[in-house]
Amino acid sequence: MNDLTAIPRTTIERLPMYLRCLLEAQSQRMPIVNSQLLAEMCGTNAAQVRKDFSYLGELGTRGIGYDVNALVAHISTVLGITELRRAVLVGYGRFGSALLGYPGFAERGFEIVAVIDADPAKVGTDVDGLTVADTADLERVVTDTGAEIAILATPANATQSIADRLVGAGIRGILNLAPVRLNVPESVAVRQVCLSTELQVLSFHLAQNAL
Amino acid sequence: MNDLTAIPRTTIERLPMYLRCLLEAQSQRMPIVNSQLLAEMCGTNAAQVRKDFSYLGELGTRGIGYDVNALVAHISTVLGITELRRAVLVGYGRFGSALLGYPGFAERGFEIVAVIDADPAKVGTDVDGLTVADTADLERVVTDTGAEIAILATPANATQSIADRLVGAGIRGILNLAPVRLNVPESVAVRQVCLSTELQVLSFHLAQNAL
Numbered sequence: 001m002n003d004l005t006a007i008p009r010t011t012i013e014r015l016p017m018y019l020r021c022l023l024e025a026q027s028q029r030m031p032i033v034n035s036q037l038l039a040e041m042c043g044t045n046a047a048q049v050r051k052d053f054s055y056l057g058e059l060g061t062r063g064i065g066y067d068v069n070a071l072v073a074h075i076s077t078v079l080g081i082t083e084l085r086r087a088v089l090v091g092y093g094r095f096g097s098a099l100l101g102y103p104g105f106a107e108r109g110f111e112i113v114a115v116i117d118a119d120p121a122k123v124g125t126d127v128d129g130l131t132v133a134d135t136a137d138l139e140r141v142v143t144d145t146g147a148e149i150a151i152l153a154t155p156a157n158a159t160q161s162i163a164d165r166l167v168g169a170g171i172r173g174i175l176n177l178a179p180v181r182l183n184v185p186e187s188v189a190v191r192q193v194c195l196s197t198e199l200q201v202l203s204f205h206l207a208q209n210a211l
Numbered sequence: 212m213n214d215l216t217a218i219p220r221t222t223i224e225r226l227p228m229y230l231r232c233l234l235e236a237q238s239q240r241m242p243i244v245n246s247q248l249l250a251e252m253c254g255t256n257a258a259q260v261r262k263d264f265s266y267l268g269e270l271g272t273r274g275i276g277y278d279v280n281a282l283v284a285h286i287s288t289v290l291g292i293t294e295l296r297r298a299v300l301v302g303y304g305r306f307g308s309a310l311l312g313y314p315g316f317a318e319r320g321f322e323i324v325a326v327i328d329a330d331p332a333k334v335g336t337d338v339d340g341l342t343v344a345d346t347a348d349l350e351r352v353v354t355d356t357g358a359e360i361a362i363l364a365t366p367a368n369a370t371q372s373i374a375d376r377l378v379g380a381g382i383r384g385i386l387n388l389a390p391v392r393l394n395v396p397e398s399v400a401v402r403q404v405c406l407s408t409e410l411q412v413l414s415f416h417l418a419q420n421a422l
Binding site for chain 1: 215216223224226227228230231253254288289290291292296298305306308309310312313315316318319320321359360362383384385386390392394398400402404405406407408409410411412413414415416417418419420421
């Protein structure tokens with residue numbers, strides 16, 4: 001395999017989209033797709049598809065296209081989701097509870113194996129087949145479940161200290177939904193999703209278009 | 212003001228973070244910040260701050276720094292959030308209901324003025340002071356509320372047709388939380404948030420770090 005650490009960030013961010021479109025092609029029993037068709041399915045252009053895939057190695061056959069099954073397997077391997085990855089959800093408020101019910105996680109390679117909250121009223125209750133664990137037991141929960149990823153839906157002011165403890169317990173990837181920028185060691189991958197930021201970026205475009 | 216349409220996308224995406232840190236500085240009654248301090252607050256570096264701000268015009272005083280109040284006002288203007296912007300929330304499922312309770316929206320310049328759902332069991336019910344409107348009345352709701360932005364938490368297969376109707380009704384910005392890529396006219400700004408995609412990008416980094 002090519003040196004995948006050299007893949008541009010924007011290409012990595014498009015791989016999930018390609019995989020989703022390829023799974024759709026697979027479900028329609030299409031054996032082969034070319035870059036033009038895949039681009040149409042994904043809403044991008046063929047040159048972009050070919051460029052992105054060039055980072056993944058020699059994948060297609062010129063003039064024919066890509067073998068759908070082989071490409072699904074290859075991108076799943078690159079994304080490290082050939083087996084379910086285990087995630088803990090920290091913070092079972094209104095947002096956290098919605099995340100637990102998010103149907104996309106299991107389909108896309110992830111299993112939420114534990115829910116953690118600091119509220120004594122929630123600790124010990126059953127939620128979607130899991131028992132809410134106490135934040136005090138966070139390290140033990142991470143160890144016992146073998147979780148690698150944490151999804152943080154914690155109050156802003158608690159988030160950094162929770163993140164520190166998760167990293168100390170062995171968590172290697174964090175999806176942070178709290179509106180706080182995290183400081184973690186370089187070896188830990190972080191993705192930050194802030195819906196207010198997204199709205200402000202939208203607002204910027206609205207303001208510029210109105211001029 | 213400079214030509215803001217020339218601001219790089221990555222700079223635009225950092226403006227909300229700068230604004231958040233500047234509001235924090237304001238709340239601590241700091242009259243002036245320099246790029247080094249602001250960078251530390253935001254978790255970036257001073258050169259990045261200066262580069263980003265250079266796109267916004269002549270803002271600071273060399274050797275002194277930036278006037279916090281003036282910078283808050285300026286970035287708020289650039290982001291178009293000096294007045295509350297109105298948004299409709301479409302899709303009041305588990306995820307949609309969590310979004311309605313998201314405390315960051317009002318603080319950050321946005322007001323959810325209507326909730327729309329297709330489920331007869333939800334239509335007409337009161338949720339956080341709003342009455343759930345019927346998807347059939349979507350166009351009227353957009354017109355009556357004067358909403359400019361739509362937040363989509365709809366089932367994947369309904370999302371494109373809902374988006375088409377919203378655009379027809381005058382919506383100019385869409386925050387799409389459904390795992391579907393939208394096709395909309397170029398004049399409509401779209402931000403796509405897909406949590407499964409974020410997890411897959413995390414997984415990529417985990418897979419690479421494990422090699």
